[in-house]
Amino acid sequence: MRHQGQEHGPGHEHEHGHGRGGHAGHTHGVSVDADRRWLAIALSLIAAFMAVEVVIGVVAQSLALISDAAHMLTDAVSIVLALIAMRLAARPARGGYTYGLKRAEILSAQANGLSLLLLGAWLAYEAVHRLIDPPAVEGGLVLGTALAGIAVNVAAAWCISKANRTSLNVEGAYQHILNDLFAFIGTAVAGLVVVLTGFARADGIATLVVVALMFKAGYGLLRESGRIFLEAAPVNVDPDALGDQLVAEPAVVEVHDLHVWQITSGQAALSAHILVEPGGDCHAVRRDLEELLRRDYGITHTTLQVDHTAAPVLQLTLPGDRDLLATDAAAHCEDAHGPVHRDVPHEH
Structure with missing residues (x-):
């Protein structure tokens, strides 16, 4: 030849x-259609639970629950971006785009990383404010909702883990879900502390722990996607x-x-x-x-x-x-x- x-x-x-x-070096272990299916299932789970959590968070006056709901919104957006990017990346190369639109996936990863950092900054500000002047928090509602959120996020994380995570695009969505899972665990602990001791500041402390995890994941995504855009080895x-x-x-x-x-x-x-x-x-x-x-x-x-x-x-x-x-x-x-x-x- x-x-x-x-x-x-x-x-x-x-x-x-x-x-x-x-x-062979370009194919995934799982087909693109299968990746889309798993991402769509995760998106459905997250969107349904997010709507319920917003209502409960307002009723319980829990910043931890509201922050989890806001984080779930970014989860949903990250999955939508991932699905759009996968469709763009699958288009054949033509015209001036000699590699096709494969780097649409990296744009999606950068958007995911940036959204984690921006949302984390806002939540950190709100958490510090609540540590200074804590509102009354319905610990029982917080604990019950957080436990349900853990189950939903475990299911969503499992769905995305079945997709091809060597793609920074899919990995970005997975990091969003994983951080949300950790957030719900922290919120559940905070709700339990409020129920047992009445210590309302536990809600703000749990939020700051989640913020630290969000910063770590967001920085990692921006660093890796930035290397690709800068043509690094x-x-x-x-x-x-x-x-x-x-x-x-x-x-x-x-x-x-x-x-x-x-x-x-x-x-x-x-x-x-x-x-x-x-x-x-x-x-x-x-x-x-x-x-x-x-x-x-x-x-x-x-x-x-x-x-x-x-x-x-x-x-x-x-x-x-x-x-x-x-x-x-x-x-x-x-x-x-x-x-x-x-x-x-x-x-x-």
Whole structure:
């Protein structure tokens, strides 16, 4: 099978290989339709209980219950965003969107993270206010509603856990539900304390505990989605070590313009310019490097430009001589950038 971009026939000095790989690295363990079904079930559970909880929270004058209801609203919004993003991401690539709309899922994850932080800030303010001037709280209503909320959130979290959580989009919705579950546990404890001791400030304290969990989850989602938008390498890939591994392969003389990034969560891509020793088999080198990337890093979406070097490179360099190597790389690339990895011969 020929790869797009290869030059055919004898007499061609430069060969370019584009390894598309298979789709095995892009598929989920659970189908997208199944993911949507589980998310829709969770959404139905949350929306129904949220309406009941708002009424009870107002009657019981419990900020913890009202905050849980507000958090459930963001849960519902996060699932709706996830469902919309999944539909957009499934659209085929066309026009100017050469990757399709796969990063709609990352936009959804950022929205989920930001909503957790903003809601947490508001709840923290209200909780501090209630610690200073606590209202009378109906502990019995708070305890009963919180216990029911725990059951609903366990069911919703289980539904979302059945979907593909390697997607930051689905993980964002899952973090919302999980935080809401912890919130209900805290609210149940606060309700029990109010019933047994009459200590109304327990309601505000439980809210602050939930706020801390919301900040942690929201920051995590923003950090991970931000890495994808900034084209950072996947967290489990060290580009410098990867470049050194590629250049250590037989017949490879130099690797530069190495880029590795994520198209969306769970879908890494890589491109690089590879220089092969004179007389080396560029096609064989490309195939070997693609197999290495697939086997060791799970990267199947690769674009490798493979060329012969003009002459053997006989130059003694130290490990830190990146600037000198980058200057040499400019001879092959008009705008070479990033570190250059070279198989430097050693004198014995």
